Amino acid sequence: MASFNRKPGQKFQVFLVITDQIRIPRIGHIEQGHCSFLRQQLSDRRRLHNETSLILFYERTFYKLVSTLLKAKATLVLYPYNLYWVIHISSFSSSTMAFATSKNEFFFALVLGFVSLQMAIASDADITSDFIIPPNITNVDGKFFTYTGMRVLVGANPPTTFKGLKASMAEFLALNGQSVSYAVLQYPAGSVNPPHTHPRLAELLFLLGGSLEVGFVDTTNKLFTRTLQAGTGVHYRYNGDAKNYAIAVSAFGSANAGTVSVPSSIFTTGIDDGILAKSFKTDVATIQAIKAGLAPKA
Incomplete structure (x- = not known):
């Protein structure tokens, strides 16, 4: 020990x-x-x-x-x-x-x-140095603190399905210990970012273009919703515009935020159909139809 x-x-x-x-x-x-x-x-x-x-x-x-x-x-x-x-x-x-x-x-x-x-919270630890250097890196220069993963967005066409491009500790090693990360979220017309949780962070979303229907549920199960226009900042997000693309940036108070998708964590992890049917007050056939819709496409 x-x-x-x-x-x-x-x-x-x-x-x-x-x-x-x-x-x-x-x-x-x-x-x-x-x-x-x-x-x-x-x-x-x-x-x-x-x-x-x-x-x-x-x-x-x-x-x-x-x-x-x-x-x-x-x-x-x-x-x-x-x-x-x-x-x-x-x-x-x-x-x-x-x-x-x-x-x-x-x-x-x-x-x-x-x-x-x-327990207080599951969050990033405080660090006592300016930054943390991985053991496999011996020569640190400005390149270590530069992330180029977002360059693919410049001049690119909107995706056909919802897409999130992250800059977290996994992609950008210099963020280790910095308690910050972000993601660029792209919403084609009619697309949705399913209800989800972030187990280790608070999130701030800023809408760059388009409009989004957003919402979150607090610990008393009260739903808060809002329709955002470009320039507005607010946990599900849905682009209800059938014609126009929307793009937003999410900032996270953790270098390793984590995301737990509610649909995937419930319906694709092997929980018994009968248990889910009782939990959602429906029948097994409905649960199986939901699971089929979430199954990976061939």
């Missing part, structure tokens, strides 16, 4: 990494916000050996988490990586599982409890 210095009020950005298929229990009111997102990711077989969503622990909670894991005789490795800490867990002792039906359930009940009670 890596050593680290305790600093009162310190914050730790933590990735949890798992090596076994995880069975997550239902934990009632704890499943909300980031907790629900974390639970969904950990129960996905494709996440094995990969990081979960980023969690921000305050100093006391972080040490309590590590201490509890050690007392539970967890097999874990704690190590720093870039701006973050990684906790890698592979097994638990069954002797301390007083309130759960399985070892994995105990741990994730514990973690989700910490997340719901003391």
Whole structure:
């Protein structure tokens, strides 16, 4: 285990990494916000050996988490990586599982409890230097801080379907630690950017040309909508103009914003048709028709 210095009020950005298929229990009111997102990711077989969503622990909670894991005789490795800490867990002792039906359930009940009670937000970590240089880059000059990926927009014809061109940390390495990124969004006539969430950011959209019907839903399920004209700034977006193209720029308060499309995350991830039919108060045939419409085109 890596050593680290305790600093009162310190914050730790933590990735949890798992090596076994995880069975997550239902934990009632704890499943909300980031907790629900974390639970969904950990129960996905494709996440094995990969990081979960980023969690921000305050100093006391972080040490309590590590201490509890050690007392539970967890097999874990704690190590720093870039701006973050990684906790890698592979097994638990069954002797301390007083309130759960399985070892994995105990741990994730514990973690989700910490997340719901003391987590702030999953966001970019503060950096103590001007910028972060990847280990594979030795010579840094102005080219490192220049992104040319948007040049394809100059003089190009509008696309035939909705298209987003991103400048995030994945495409532009200099953004690592800068807590900023953006995307150029192109809306052909009648196109839509489906309802979605951004798990790690706030977003600001500025409409450069055309018009868009936009909206978002708050945590009380209240819908806010507006029709934007060029020069207006506002989470779905729809170009209701049957003839004209629209283009907008979205700025994000994170270098690695992430986007979770609601239609895709619900209807293309293998959730049982019967469960979806009950959830949406419809029948299985309707659910199957929706899934067919979202299937990749041959």
